[in-house]
Amino acid sequence: MQKSITSFFKPKDESQNSKYAEDARKKETKSASIEEKPKVPTPVKTIKEEGDENALPTVDSEEKMELEAPSPVKVRKMELNSGLPENEASEAYDPSVETYHPINDAYWKAQRTTPYLALARTFQVIEETKGRLKMIDTLSNFFCSVMLVSPEDLLPCVYLSINQLAPAYEGLELGVAETTLMKAICKATGRNLAHIKSQTQLTGDLGIVAEQSRVSQRMMFRPKPLNVRGVFAKLKEIANISGQAKITLVYDVFVACRHAEARFFIRSLIGKLRIGIAEQSLLTALAIALVKRNHINDCKAHKVCDIYKDEIADTTLILKTTYSQCPNYDIVIPALLKYDIKELQDRCPMHPGMPLRPMLAQPTKGVSEVLERFSGMQITCEWKYDGERAQIHLNKDGEISIFSRNSENNTPKYPDLIARSKSLVKGNVETYILDSEIVAWDIERKQILPFQILTTRKRKNVDIADIKVQVCVYIFDLLYFNGVSLVTKPLSERRKILMEHFQEVEGEWQFATALDTTDMDEVQQFLEESIKGNCEGLMVKTLDEEATYEIAKRSRNWLKLKKDYLSNVGDSLDLVVIGGYKGKGRRTGIYGGFLLACYDTENEEYQSICKIGTGFTDEDLRQHSEFLSAHVISSAKSYFRYDPSLEPDAWFEPVQVWEVKCADLSLSPIHRAAIGAVDPERGISLRFPRFIRIRDDKSPENATDANQVSLMYNSQDQVKNNQKSSDQMDMESDFY
Structure with missing residues (x-):
C-alpha cells in the first residue's frame, strides 16, 4: 500500500x-x-x-441519493x-x-x-x-x-x-x-x-x-x-x-x-486489528513516548531515541516489569501519567484477583544439563504434572478466583474447588496467590489421569452435581500471602510459608511431590519415579541462590526435565499454524499439510520452522480444516518470516498452537526459525515432525520462541560432538 x-x-x-x-x-x-x-x-x-453534542445519526427513508x-x-x-x-x-x-x-x-x-x-x-x-x-x-x-x-x-x-x-x-x-x-x-x-x-x-x-x-x-x-x-x-x-x-x-x-x-x-x-502490534511492542512504545514527553523541550522529538537510549531502556524495563505484576492498564496508565516512572512499581502493586504472568521453565533433555547448570547449588526436583496450570487467588473479601496461564478467568469452570477451598488453609490466612497444576483425578484408584481426560470437562455454567471429571490440585508455589508479595523471596522461604499455612487433603489439595538434593543419581531415579506416577517428568529449581519468582519469564532457574520419548529431542515444541496446503487423494477437499512457525519474542514475528502432514487422523484433518477455514487471510502477515518456496495454498491468522514432536532439529536453507542465532544465513527446522495435540491453554505469543529453538538445537548430542571436534581441530591447528 x-x-x-x-x-x-x-x-x-x-x-x-x-x-x-x-x-x-x-x-x-x-x-x-x-x-x-x-x-x-x-x-x-x-x-x-x-x-x-452526542446526537446519533439516523436515517430519513424518504430522501435518497445516487x-x-x-x-x-x-x-x-x-x-x-x-x-x-x-x-x-x-x-x-x-x-x-x-x-x-x-x-x-x-x-x-x-x-x-x-x-x-x-x-x-x-x-x-x-x-x-x-x-x-x-x-x-x-x-x-x-x-x-x-x-x-x-x-x-x-x-x-x-x-x-x-x-x-x-x-x-x-x-x-x-x-x-x-x-x-x-x-x-x-x-x-x-x-x-x-x-x-x-x-x-x-x-x-x-x-x-x-x-x-x-x-x-x-x-x-x-x-x-x-x-x-x-x-x-x-x-x-x-x-x-x-x-x-x-x-x-x-x-x-x-x-x-x-x-x-x-x-x-x-x-x-x-477482533483482528491486523497492524502487527503485540503487547510487548505497545509497552515499548509507551516507554519511548514517556521519555519523549519528558524531554520535549531539550531536543527535537525524533532525536530523543538516539540521545536518551539508556533512559528508554530503563523506562521500558520498569514499565514491562510493572505490567507483569499488575496486568491492568486501568491502574498502570493513570499512574504512568501522574507519578515519576521510578515510583510506578510501588504505585501498581500486585494483589489477589488480578493474575500475574507465570514464570516458565527452560527445556532440557538430560540430567547432565541439569548438573551443568546447577553445579554446586542446592536444588529441588518436583514432579511435572500433566494438567492445567492454575493460579488460585483469595482476595480480602474472601472471594476465590482461578486463572489459567494465559490470565483467562477459569473460576466458573471449577466450582468444586471453590466449595472445598476452606479445607486448604490453616491458621490466620486472609489473602493469597498460589501457583499450581490442576489434574484429572481417579477417586477410586487414587491416581492421576491423562490430560486428555481433563479436557473433556465442561468449561462454562458448570454445576457441581453434574461434574463427572474430578480434579486434584497440586500446589508448588506461594506468590502472595496476607498482603505481602513473596516473588522477590527465595523459593525455600516461599515454600516454608506455604507449608506452615496450608495443608494437604488427599485427592483434593496436595503439595507437589518434591526431592531436595545435589546428587544427580538421585535426580535420575526421581525422574523415573515421576514417570511411573503418570507425570511428564521433573521441574528442577534452585532453592536459595537465584531463586526468586521471575514473573512472565522463561528462566534458566527452572529447568524442565522430561522423559526422552524420542531418541534425540528431549522436549516437544508448541508451534503456531500459519498456512495450509490442499490435500490430495483421500485428503482432497481438506488441508492435508500445514506450515508451522515458532514465535520470535524479540522481533515479535512468526518464523517458519516446518511443514507437517503426519500424526493426524482423518477426523483431526477434518476438524483442523473446518476451524482454520474460518481464519483464512488473503496474504501473509508482514510479521510472517518465511521463504517464498514455502508459499501455502492458504494463509491463516495466527490463532492456534499445536504441540509437535520431532526426530531432531537441523539447519535449513529455507526455514527461518532462530535465523542468525546459530547460523547467519540459515534457520532451524524440524526433521520428521509429528502432530500431538492442540494446546488450547497457550496463546500464539506463548508458543515456543526462537531462543528456545536455538537452545534445543545446540543441546543435541550430534551438535555438541561436532562442536567439540571443531574446537579440537582449532586447537591442533594453533599448536602446529
Missing part, C-alpha cells in the same frame, strides 16, 4: 480543493467498473435537541479529494515522519480531545510499515501527542491499539459475528449483502470492504466527527448487549466513520 500520500496531493486552498474533488468524482464516474448496481441508500441526517462504488485502487485518491478544508490536517496526519513534533503536529490540540481518525491514521501508517522499530516509533509519536495534548484519552488509545476493552482476565469480548457487521454496513451504505460478502471473500478483509463502501458514499448531512473516547465507550456498550440492539449501535458509529476509521472500527469488532 502507498504510504501517506496525502501531503503530496493536498490542495492549496478551498477553491482548488473543490476543483480536485469535482475532477475526482468525474474521473471516477467515467472509469469505475461496477459489477452490480448498488441500492439507492438513504442519506444520513442528525436529529438532536439544540446543544446536544452514489458509486470505488475501485480499491482509487479509494486513497478519493480520500485526498474529499472536498472539506477542515479535514485536510486529519487526512495529512502522519506520526511516522522523521520531523514529527508531538505538540505541533497534533492537529487536535485546540479541541483537547483525540479524534478517532488520528488513531486510525496511525494504525494505517503502521500497517503500511515493514520495520518493527519504525512501527514502534510511529506508535510512540502518537502516544506522546496524546500524553501532552489529551492525556485522558491515553487509556482508550492503549486498549484500542491492542484491540481490548478491559484486562484480559475480565473476559469482556465484543462477540460480533461477521454477518452482523455486513448487515450493518449494508444498512449504512445501501450496498447489497451478496456484494459485501463477495468483496470480503475476494479481499479477505471486511475492514477494507467497509472502508471502500464508506468512502464512496456522499452524504447530505455529515455526522459529528468521532473521537477516541466516544468510540471506546460505544465498543464497550456493544460488548455488553445482544440481539438487534448490537446492530443498531454498530450502525450508529459506522455511519459517522470517515476514511480509515471505517476499516479499523470494523476490524476492532471482528
Whole structure:
C-alpha cells in the first residue's frame, strides 16, 4: 500500500480543493467498473435537541441519493479529494515522519480531545510499515501527542491499539459475528449483502470492504466527527448487549466513520486489528513516548531515541516489569501519567484477583544439563504434572478466583474447588496467590489421569452435581500471602510459608511431590519415579541462590526435565499454524499439510520452522480444516518470516498452537526459525515432525520462541560432538 500520500496531493486552498474533488468524482464516474448496481441508500441526517453534542445519526427513508462504488485502487485518491478544508490536517496526519513534533503536529490540540481518525491514521501508517522499530516509533509519536495534548484519552488509545476493552482476565469480548457487521454496513451504505460478502471473500478483509463502501458514499448531512473516547465507550456498550440492539449501535458509529476509521472500527469488532502490534511492542512504545514527553523541550522529538537510549531502556524495563505484576492498564496508565516512572512499581502493586504472568521453565533433555547448570547449588526436583496450570487467588473479601496461564478467568469452570477451598488453609490466612497444576483425578484408584481426560470437562455454567471429571490440585508455589508479595523471596522461604499455612487433603489439595538434593543419581531415579506416577517428568529449581519468582519469564532457574520419548529431542515444541496446503487423494477437499512457525519474542514475528502432514487422523484433518477455514487471510502477515518456496495454498491468522514432536532439529536453507542465532544465513527446522495435540491453554505469543529453538538445537548430542571436534581441530591447528 502507498504510504501517506496525502501531503503530496493536498490542495492549496478551498477553491482548488473543490476543483480536485469535482475532477475526482468525474474521473471516477467515467472509469469505475461496477459489477452490480448498488441500492439507492438513504442519506444520513442528525436529529438532536439544540446543544446536544452526542446526537446519533439516523436515517430519513424518504430522501435518497445516487452514489458509486470505488475501485480499491482509487479509494486513497478519493480520500485526498474529499472536498472539506477542515479535514485536510486529519487526512495529512502522519506520526511516522522523521520531523514529527508531538505538540505541533497534533492537529487536535485546540479541541483537547483525540479524534478517532488520528488513531486510525496511525494504525494505517503502521500497517503500511515493514520495520518493527519504525512501527514502534510511529506508535510512540502518537502516544506522546496524546500524553501532552489529551492525556485522558491515553487509556482508550492503549486498549484500542491492542484491540481490548478491559484486562484480559475480565473476559469482556465484543462477540460480533461477521454477518452482523455486513448487515450493518449494508444498512449504512445501501450496498447489497451478496456484494459485501463477495468483496470480503475476494479481499479477505471486511475492514477494507467497509472502508471502500464508506468512502464512496456522499452524504447530505455529515455526522459529528468521532473521537477516541466516544468510540471506546460505544465498543464497550456493544460488548455488553445482544440481539438487534448490537446492530443498531454498530450502525450508529459506522455511519459517522470517515476514511480509515471505517476499516479499523470494523476490524476492532471482528477482533483482528491486523497492524502487527503485540503487547510487548505497545509497552515499548509507551516507554519511548514517556521519555519523549519528558524531554520535549531539550531536543527535537525524533532525536530523543538516539540521545536518551539508556533512559528508554530503563523506562521500558520498569514499565514491562510493572505490567507483569499488575496486568491492568486501568491502574498502570493513570499512574504512568501522574507519578515519576521510578515510583510506578510501588504505585501498581500486585494483589489477589488480578493474575500475574507465570514464570516458565527452560527445556532440557538430560540430567547432565541439569548438573551443568546447577553445579554446586542446592536444588529441588518436583514432579511435572500433566494438567492445567492454575493460579488460585483469595482476595480480602474472601472471594476465590482461578486463572489459567494465559490470565483467562477459569473460576466458573471449577466450582468444586471453590466449595472445598476452606479445607486448604490453616491458621490466620486472609489473602493469597498460589501457583499450581490442576489434574484429572481417579477417586477410586487414587491416581492421576491423562490430560486428555481433563479436557473433556465442561468449561462454562458448570454445576457441581453434574461434574463427572474430578480434579486434584497440586500446589508448588506461594506468590502472595496476607498482603505481602513473596516473588522477590527465595523459593525455600516461599515454600516454608506455604507449608506452615496450608495443608494437604488427599485427592483434593496436595503439595507437589518434591526431592531436595545435589546428587544427580538421585535426580535420575526421581525422574523415573515421576514417570511411573503418570507425570511428564521433573521441574528442577534452585532453592536459595537465584531463586526468586521471575514473573512472565522463561528462566534458566527452572529447568524442565522430561522423559526422552524420542531418541534425540528431549522436549516437544508448541508451534503456531500459519498456512495450509490442499490435500490430495483421500485428503482432497481438506488441508492435508500445514506450515508451522515458532514465535520470535524479540522481533515479535512468526518464523517458519516446518511443514507437517503426519500424526493426524482423518477426523483431526477434518476438524483442523473446518476451524482454520474460518481464519483464512488473503496474504501473509508482514510479521510472517518465511521463504517464498514455502508459499501455502492458504494463509491463516495466527490463532492456534499445536504441540509437535520431532526426530531432531537441523539447519535449513529455507526455514527461518532462530535465523542468525546459530547460523547467519540459515534457520532451524524440524526433521520428521509429528502432530500431538492442540494446546488450547497457550496463546500464539506463548508458543515456543526462537531462543528456545536455538537452545534445543545446540543441546543435541550430534551438535555438541561436532562442536567439540571443531574446537579440537582449532586447537591442533594453533599448536602446529
